[in-house]
Amino acid sequence: MIFLRGKGIIIAKKDIEEADRYISIFMEDYGKVSTVIKGIRKSKKRDKTAVDILSLTEFQFYKKNDSLIISSFSTVKDYxxxxxxxxxxxxxxxxxxxxxxxxxxxxxxxxxxxxxxxxxxxxxxxxxxxxxxxxxxxxxxxxxxxxxxxxxxxxxxxxxxxxxxxxxxxxxxxxxxxxxxxxxxxxxxxxxxxxxxxxxxxxxxxxxxxxxxxxxxxxxxxxxxxxxxxxxx
Structure with missing residues (x-):
């Protein structure tokens, strides 16, 4: 498994189920990508601002088939x-x-x-x-x-x-x-x-x-x- 890093701006979000969030990210090196962040809305440890709309965020992720799986993220700018x-x-x-x-x-x-x-x-x-x-x-x-x-x-x-x-x-x-x-x-x-x-x-x-x-x-x-x-x- 190869982990990649890159920054991107959250340009859309949709809360789904009880705790998950679907986001679209416009990334500098990878273009527009969409993914689900599991459990983020109930998490007390993870940086929720980083996966909210209108945030510049640094991501670590890997690709599985055609999907992008995010392993970690942190806010760069919250504007x-x-x-x-x-x-x-x-x-x-x-x-x-x-x-x-x-x-x-x-x-x-x-x-x-x-x-x-x-x-x-x-x-x-x-x-x-x-x-x-x-x-x-x-x-x-x-x-x-x-x-x-x-x-x-x-x-x-x-x-x-x-x-x-x-x-x-x-x-x-x-x-x-x-x-x-x-x-x-x-x-x-x-x-x-x-x-x-x-x-x-x-x-x-x-x-x-x-x-x-x-x-x-x-x-x-x-x-x-x-x-x-x-x-x-």
């Missing part, structure tokens, strides 16, 4: 700065909802993992709502690139307008187009520094990319539900 702020929690869960739909079991993507870990590190310490929403934009754009669905000409923003449900249709005005252009040019600092780019415009840009991802990857990510409840535009 208390995120967990103590409902808006930050919603942003983290929004990212997780995307990953749970896009990632395939055992599918590896180190770039997306690295961006997720850096995003959580930033969000954990940030107190700037505008930058936090721009962080979402950056995350969505990374996903688009890594999934191979980038528009061929990043200056042609109109290509992002796809057929969507009427209730999700976004009016892409000039401010939104400019934000997206700066995003594609890796120059979001202009958006950060210029007060004319209000948070509402950034939210609309998020929805444009979300619609584009949903259309191309057949997903159902929903910022209106997870991040804001309803938009008042």
């Amino acid at each position: 208390i700065g995120i967990k103590s702020d409902i808006d930050k929690i919603n942003i983290a869960f929004y990212m997780f909802s995307i990953l749970n739909q896009v990632l395939v079991e055992n599918g590896r993507n180190r770039k997306i993992y690295e961006v997720l870990e850096k995003s959580l590190d930033y969000l954990d310490k940030s107190n700037d709502n505008k930058k936090n929403y721009l962080l979402i934009l950056f995350f969505l754009n990374t996903l688009i690139k890594e999934e191979g669905i980038s528009i061929e000409d990043n200056t042609n923003i109109e290509e992002l307008q796809v057929d969507v449900q009427p209730q999700r249709k976004v009016e892409m005005d000039n401010m939104v187009k400019e934000i997206l252009q700066y995003l594609f040019k890796d120059n979001l600092k202009v958006v950060i520094d210029n007060e004319k780019y209000k948070i509402d415009f950034i939210k609309k840009a998020i929805l444009v990319l979300e619609n584009y991802i949903n259309f191309n990857l057949d997903t159902n990510i929903n910022a209106q539900k997870i991040l804001w409840g309803a938009l008042l535009w």
Whole structure:
């Protein structure tokens, strides 16, 4: 039996039976993996935080057939700065909802993992709502690139307008187009520094990319539900 080690972020959990927990982990070296932690909810000795959603955890495990069996685990980061702020929690869960739909079991993507870990590190310490929403934009754009669905000409923003449900249709005005252009040019600092780019415009840009991802990857990510409840535009 060969034991392996690796770190990962818990992106989903479901309590089952009386004491067990089913978790999905996005691991740096092994991609998305899912497993059951037996007896964890009744244990008084094991680190329960390490196998709770929104934790960065170091695992020791081995593989049995197609299953991953975890032998030990310990918390690396618990992101208390995120967990103590409902808006930050919603942003983290929004990212997780995307990953749970896009990632395939055992599918590896180190770039997306690295961006997720850096995003959580930033969000954990940030107190700037505008930058936090721009962080979402950056995350969505990374996903688009890594999934191979980038528009061929990043200056042609109109290509992002796809057929969507009427209730999700976004009016892409000039401010939104400019934000997206700066995003594609890796120059979001202009958006950060210029007060004319209000948070509402950034939210609309998020929805444009979300619609584009949903259309191309057949997903159902929903910022209106997870991040804001309803938009008042």
